Amino acid sequence: MNETAFSGQSFQAELGSRALFPDLETRVYLNHASLSPPSSAVREAVLRAMDGYAHKGMAWYVEAMESRDRLRAQLARLMSAPVEDLALIANTTAGILDVALSLPWRRGDRVLLLEGEFPTNITPWQQAARRHGLELLWMQAEDFRLDRERALERLETELRLGIRLVAMSAVQFTTGQRMPLETVGALCRQHGAEFFVDAIQALGIVPIDVEAMGIHYLSAGSHKWLMGPEGLGCLYVHPDAAERLEPNVAGWLSHTDAFAFLTEGAGHLRYDRPFQHGARMVESGTFNTLGACGLEASIGLIEQLGVARILEHVQAWHDAIEPELIQRGFESARMPDADGRSGTLSLHPPGPAPDWARQLARRGISCASPDGWLRLSPSWPNSIEEVPIVLAAVDEIMAKGLGNP
Ligand SMILES: Cc1ncc(COP(=O)(O)O)c(C=O)c1O
Missing domain, CATH: 3.90.1150.10 (Aspartate Aminotransferase, domain 1)
Structure with a gap:
């Protein structure tokens, strides 16, 4: 039996059973x-992290870092991505903003968005458009549900005319429509466009394979189908795309050996260390450890099933x-x-x-x-x-x- 174990307790998820949600009042x-x-596993993991800090203070930080590493690996498995291409972030919006603020835009670049999307995947592109003089093009998310073939034809026509980036959700928040990511990703690659996916309505409930789907960037949050706490998420950046991103959102933890000046004695306090490569560049400051421990426990249950x-x-x-x-x-x-x-x-x-x-x-x-x-x-x-x-x-x-x- 593949159980999720924390501080001596173990939790086993079972399809169709609310045994791990004993206090949920909703029928x-x-x-x-x-x-x-949150399941009992999540509650226990968050409490354990809080207790760890309560008992050990800074000495518990090492365990928090280890939990974070395990969490990155779990998230990477969920989307079939190499772990080094993944960063932990605060929410879906943060990942979209990170990319929208870090791409080297050219004036007049065209970005294709879907009307009907959750605003998370719209507002950051609108801000980038305002700042960099981008042109926003719109298609209807509903067209992909009602006449998918025609919608894909229209998308290809726009791609042929030149699109810098296509942004869409993996699953539409209104209708539950799962978008044809593999086809869209292939079309984007064929026509030299980048492909950004908001996967918060997908991760943990539908299979995602970033490589097979031709995804350049994927952002998702923790509190929906991953069943973790709020205030946490992940950003995937394909290595080719990572080459393009400018360090516009970098912070002190974005540097390599960011902790050296705290642990190695005098002479290591420098401001010119290179930035971590790829997605990890966006992990910029102190992080939601309690949330990460909770999410690790929740994904543990999802991986069991x-x-x-x-x-x-x-x-x-x-x-x-x-x-x-x-x-x-x-x-x-x-x-x-x-x-x-x-x-x-x-x-x-x-x-x-x-x-x-x-x-x-x-x-x-x-x-x-x-x-x-x-x-x-x-x-x-x-x-x-x-x-x-x-x-x-x-x-x-x-x-x-x-x-x-
Ligand atoms: C498709 C989609 N994207 C994003 C979000 C939330 O974004 P964030 O994690 O930034 O709050 C939601 C729902 O809240 C959603 O349905």
């Missing part, structure tokens, strides 16, 4: 695409509820092909989605309503036995009327 938790509750098995489990959950909801008048956004599906099942309900989310919350069911969709996002702890509970709540809401308590 059915369908909100992993928003924020995941395997991303492919978690996705399969979640698809079975979606399979069980989707036809029932369609029969009740809901319109599903789910992609017909398996490779377009993710952990999120989104639907247009009969009536306003926020009202549905509120009514379901009153009945102990947690879900979200981004941009008018009712978003159900179960993960590995969700059981198929929850499906009839959700359907009973839906029937009750329909019988009483959405406006009634």
